[in-house]
Amino acid sequence: MTETALASPEAAPSAPPLLVASGLSRRFGDRWAVAGVNLRLSAGRSLLLAGHNGAGKTTLLQLLAGLLRPTAGTLTLDRGGRGGPPPRVGLIGHRGGHWQDLGADEHLRIDAHLLGRRFDRAEARALLARVGLDGRDREPVRQFSAGMSKRLSLARLLYQDPEVVLLDEPYGKLDHDGTALMDGVVDELVARGKALVMATHLVSHVAHRLHSGLVLDGGEMRWVGPASGVPAILAKESE
Ligand SMILES: Nc1ncnc2c1ncn2[C@@H]1O[C@H](COP(=O)(O)OP(=O)(O)OP(=O)(O)O)[C@@H](O)[C@H]1O
Ligand SMILES: [Mg+2]
Missing domain, CATH: 3.40.50.300 (P-loop containing nucleotide triphosphate hydrolases)
Structure with a gap:
């Protein structure tokens, strides 16, 4: 066409x-x-x-x-x-692009650092709870299921804003x-x-x-x- x-x-x-x-x-x-x-x-x-x-x-x-x-x-x-x-610009792609050996909360800590923002643990926790990762925020991401990895992508996008x-x-x-x-x-x-x-x-x-x-x-x-x-x-x- x-x-x-x-x-x-x-x-x-x-x-x-x-x-x-x-x-x-x-x-x-x-x-x-x-x-x-x-x-x-x-x-x-x-x-x-x-x-x-x-x-x-x-x-x-x-x-x-x-x-x-x-x-x-x-x-x-x-x-x-x-x-x-x-x-x-923030992208949620096919691949998560997460650091496999780090936990979900560490990802938000690094994202805060890269953005030059102060890391607020309570804010990070609330965000991870919002995407359904409460209780799973400290374990290595390589242990996450596919949907959990997508949920972390969503939390990181919201955090990066x-x-x-x-x-x-x-x-x-x-x-x-x-x-x-x-x-x-x-x-x-x-x-x-x-x-x-x-x-x-x-x-x-x-x-x-x-x-x-x-x-x-x-x-x-x-x-x-x-x-x-x-x-x-x-x-x-x-x-
Ligand atoms: N790195 C690459 N090297 C060579 N060809 C590529 C590469 N990436 C994409 N293509 C080709 O570009 C075209 C578009 O691919 P793309 O992944 O953008 O399609 P899509 O619309 O996202 O498809 P889908 O619905 O399957 O996700 C395809 O023909 C694909 O084979
Ligand atoms: Mg595609």
Whole structure:
């Protein structure tokens, strides 16, 4: 498909964007994983990123997180022209990226150090309890189940409190309670003014809680519109 006239999902936001991607592209060998993606996302706005396996969602999130360098195009992160340091970006990815020999509380202590913040044990404990890791905060993370590791990712994201939140399949490995927890956190982060991008195959589950939708296909922007329109687009494609 080549619908070159596709607009960015946040073509006319009321607030200046925190994140602007322009023609963002990434090639691996001779394959374009992401090709010509345009995005604008303002504080308090959320984007559902959808598309089949291999469509380019994870690659795009890694580009937005600065973990991958674009082959072409640009990514601009700023505070909507208000100056100061660029907004901080937090990603929950497929892999936790945790230090396997350390405990959950040690992760928050290190995160505090890296952010130049005072570590507050009571705050860390409350956060770990919120994600259901109370009583498990001192043991090495290598002993964690997959869902517990995802819950630690969530606690670290909340602790780091970035302005731009990127979630790659955030519901993967989570049980029923964990799914409800993630739902609540997503709503809360957007209400608190974060710019949030979520890649997921659970489009029907999240379509009503996110603002805009972008469907990728072969790395290209296949469709943009309200998030609520994404399930029908994907259903039509698989007919
Ligand atoms: N490091 C890499 N080296 C080579 N090819 C890669 C690399 N990472 C991703 N790709 C390719 O880029 C394309 C997009 O992959 P990506 O992981 O972004 O898809 P996705 O939409 O996240 O898929 P899924 O729904 O399975 O998570 C795929 O063809 C994949 O094989
Ligand atoms: Mg992926």
